[in-house]
Amino acid sequence: MPRQADGPLAVSTRNPRYFTPTTGPGAGRAVYLTGSHIWNNLHDGMGPGPDGPDEPERMDYDAYLRFLTERGHNFIRLWRWEQVRSQAAGGNYHLNMSPQPWARTGPGTAKDGKPRFDLEQLDEGFFRRLRERVTAAGEAGIYVGVMLFDGWALHLSPPPDHVEGHPFHAGNNVNGVSATSINDLRVLPLDPRVRAIQEAYVRKVVDTLHDLPNVLWEVANESCGGGTVTDEFAGFLGMDKAPSWGDSTDWQYWVIDTVKEHEAARGYDAHPIGITMQFPVAEQTKVNEPLLGSRAEWISPGYDDDIFAHGGHPMAPGAPPSRWYADPPIADGAKVVISDTDHYAPGQGDALWAWKSFLRGHHPILMDYGLIAGLEPGAESPAESGVPPFAHYEPARWAMGDTRRYAERIGLIDMQPRRDLASTGYALANSGSEYLVLEPEGGGAFTVDLPAGSYQVEWFDVTTRETTAADVLSAESEGKIELSSPFPPGPAVVYLRVRDDI
Template sequence: MAVAPAGDSAAYPAAYPAADPDPVASSGAVGTVEGSLATMVDRRKRIGTLFVFLLGGALMMTAGSICAAAEPSRPISLHPNNPHYFLFRGRPTVLITSGEHYGALLNLDFDYLGYLDELHAHGFNLTRTFTGVYCEAPGDFKIKNNPLSPAQGRLICPWARSSTPGYSGGGKKFDLNRWDDAYFARLKDLVTEAGRRGIIVELVLFCPFYEDAMWNLSPMKAENNVNGIGKANRTDVYTLKHKDLLAVHEAVTRKIVGELEDFDNVYYEVCNEPYFGGVSGQWQDRIIAAIVDAEASFVHKHLIAQNIANGSKKIEHSNAAVSIFNFHYACPPDAVQINYRLGKVIGDDETGFRGSGDLVYRTEGWDFIIAGGGLYDNLDYSFTPEREDGTAKPDAPGGGGPTLRRQLSILKNFIHGFDFVNMAPDNSILHNRLPEKTTARALVEKGRQYAVYVNGEGLKELVVDLPEGRYGAEWVNTQTGAVDKAETFAHGGGRRTLAVPGYREDVALRIVKVPSLEPGG
């Protein structure tokens, strides 16, 4: 980073940009012939004659080039030097997004292309979506225009429809012995388009049935399929009690994992909020084993995530195959501190139930990432099947919208402006008495780089413990991305008092060591 001489702020950037999307890149995905053809047909409808031109060029590729393209890419993985973070396409990565309510795949009325374009415009690199084995009815959880609530007959899921009418959500019943080719074409196209935009897909395989009304909509309930499978109470579905259901769960897991073998931008979360609805730990282990077994012959393996708790919980025992531990509503970010010892990614992948204002979800994200978290997914209710560009006014138990997305993109760019793989949470460098209801935390590589976040108003000065050296400091406005104050200073070691510029609600500080101006320094 270019740093101005002491007393001169001209060399500092005027602002942290509100969007810095990664370049569009190929996902390296190679599917089955049938899936690839279905995807190509869909693309042709979307881009017309340009598709024909590109296809003609593709057919002129040499056989050697085609073989080279078929080599699968290494999927997103834990960073080998610091597994609290990711490595994706050769780059250290923190996943940050503000995404829709999980219906982009299963809801045929949801245009995921427009949605992915909006995420990409803000530089976001994650979306979370459900597979279609679970959906909701209109009005569930008091969510208006819910992407997880398809209109009558508009649910698409892994299983094909039968010729028998009677699905409770509209249309024909499902046949749990047959796969729906159109579903898997849509799944692979969504993951492909996300990959072209540098976006990771967290694919959530299952979700508990919070109420009977949700179980009544599931294709796995006996009344909704022609196989007579699923004669169970909703709280017994994700246990080992019903062997016919367990066989369906394992089969659909293997099928999905097999279809997505060659995609580098996907990982699997076993089950959303398994601490509700009777989901058993033994059942989760069976699904994890099914993923591992399905990938046994793969050149590269995909990460597996497990949703641990709402808020925070100390993980005492974990499955060795799990690499990501997700929490919901993780504010304050205690889940990071008490589980940091595990050496895995800690994520906060659902927000909400704190009103619709931007402040609470912006500060939740900043607190979580600067605490050492590797993943933050704000649940953004401004994305609906009518407004996939995220311009709807949220009418739900949460927030979202263009302003919040711009603010969270500042967080994404801020953290990626550091060599964060070499950093760790360390609040011991801060020596302030803070104003009431104000918190401060730091992510640190001592003597080299410091990310500090202050949540709350009224702080006039910040006391930071720094080794001897010359440093540059930038105070970043978390709402605009502007650098409100910049300075360089020589420091003899020990505590350094920095004057805080005027700010509203919260502020971030970047400190980096810079070359000495002394000869030979």
């Protein structure tokens, strides 16, 4: 867990798949991140129906932190939602989000019936809330990915509020700023006034949180990548035909540079910054190339499967899953990978996804639609919302906590993801010391390549979450050792550790 005495995170030079605290008692250890997130964990104003009440609905943030810690989570993706009037989930949910970073001074009223924004005057109430929520998360042992901007709602939420509900739309501000599409806010070159307003906001966020050790930055959620969608997909979004969207890559790189340069100029500790999947892009199989080519320390990849090279997507009815969900690639250490279902399997998430991602060297986080209706087990999402109820995601939530528990027990900083070590294809290993292996199918015996030695053995049932010790395993010579779960058929994990008492 983050400690207030520890410094901020930096990419580990020993194992660049993980972060490590820069100072304090935890310096040098691997930090593994995992957790659930949902749209209204910073702003007020999310609820069923296209229109909201006069008083925006407010998440019980303390209850949200308890929900996370009870399940062993230690990471929040803190959502930035920029519209004061917008919808999601097919228009069946409103996201009329407040507070916003700018003061509502008028004269005149915005589309939501409240005073228009003065984009040159920052609202201290927003930044006070931001600091309070990040501080409270840190006190609960939770790291926070602070999302600076959102792109998705600007071009992929239902029109016309995807633009008309934004403070930078002409009818919503007193400054003469008149954004008509995402291109005006996320594609360089920007109008100099827009650029100056964005830069002042970014610097204020950094000034507000720079001294907190549990902070990571995120540039923007699913901004445009220079591609287009089919007219059919546009129709699903409520548009007559697919519009033209520009490429936000250079803008996102500018945001990264702005953050890094401001931290350096002020003498602040640097915090890791991340860049996440863009959509749509010109070539889906290359969706992750701008992420890997950036100056960001961490990334959240999107689906890049060959099966989607010529259109289609894993969220379409009957579509096969992306490899990032079903059989994740091994993290090669080029970037820390925070693997978010939001970018390749929104609405999905189960225990095997969490374990597979962990054992391939990723940090799995869940876009938790089950929280749309509330934080309690009895909460049910209205049928027309099209999202599963709270209970649907419980296996994934508890599994994320289980992976974290093992991550903190093992010597994670020295472990490498290996496809070749076990016949199942899923293993984290520090060869000659310890091994964590997943058998995902529950299909009986499997093999693990081990050096000669004596091993302590622990089994974990992924479904029931039961743990049991087994007899000491003796490998008389190097080679494949056959193992079989002691549990009933179903996925299981075995933890092997060389005995140090002989």
